Amino acid sequence: MVLAIDIGNTNIVIGGFEQSEILFVERISTNQNSTVLEFVVSIKTILELYHIPQTSIEGSILSSVVPSINYVMCTAIQKLADCSVIIVGPEVKTDLQIAIDNPAQLGSDRVADAVAALEEEYQPPIVIIDMGTATTLSVIDENKRHIGGMIVPGVNISLQALTDCTAQLPKISLTPPKNCIGKNTVECMKSGIFYGAAGCIDGLLDRIDKTFPDTPTYVATGGLAEFIIPHCRHQIQVDELLLLKGLRSIYWKNMS
Secondary structure, eight states: OEEEEEEOSSEEEEEEEETTEEEEEEEEEOOTTOOHHHHHHHHHHHHHHTTOOGGGOOEEEEEESOHHHHHHHHHHHHHHSSOOEEEOSTTSOOOOEEOSSOGGGSOHHHHHHHHHHHHTTOOSSEEEEEESSEEEEEEEOTTSEEEEEEEEEOHHHHHHHHHHTOSSOOOOOOOOOSSSSOSSHHHHHHHHHHHHHHHHHHHHHHHHHTTSSSOOEEEEESTTHHHHGGGOSSOOEEOTTHHHHHHHHHHHHHHO
16 A cells, blocks of 8 residues: 655545555644654554554655655654655656646645546646635646636635724634625625635636637546535536545556
């Protein structure tokens, strides 16, 4: 089994795959103060939950947008299993054509998303919407090149700013609104956050759509995609495992 880990600003996604089969996917909170032992315990607990012995780990791949955690996580993996860790970066083989000003600046999570979208045979041009701490849109043109994208505040960031910067708005849970037009403060906030996020995505896709002669394929992923995308007007496919599929593909590219 190969251990695949994506370190995001809010959550760390931990998955395992055997050849083409994905065995499990779980999330833990990102904590930059976590120790090697804490990561070892978290990963070991997940493996035990799925009845997977740690001795079955034969390799690992890591993508990260929080570099300060990388060393601690790599050390934790190596304590669990005697295997090397591939860290997705400019020196790693991906076969992805990146046509932006500085290809090395493209986040490893966006690289993995793009690799998976192309290998899953989504029809280019493709727009990938990754809804995490930030919402990122990555654009792949008809020639299968990553040509850039957009970054906007994520849903939770917007909600936190709304409550932190106002005196009378309460902290609320991120659950879908009952109605479009809220009848009380909490429902108004939920409606604004959900439909505001959906409207933002629709508006950005409208603008991207005008740059191509044919309508792109829209694919969404990330922890919040399943909640927000159903409120969008565009036809957007949700692929919750897109990033993990990309890590799986990149791992095998570098092991062949």
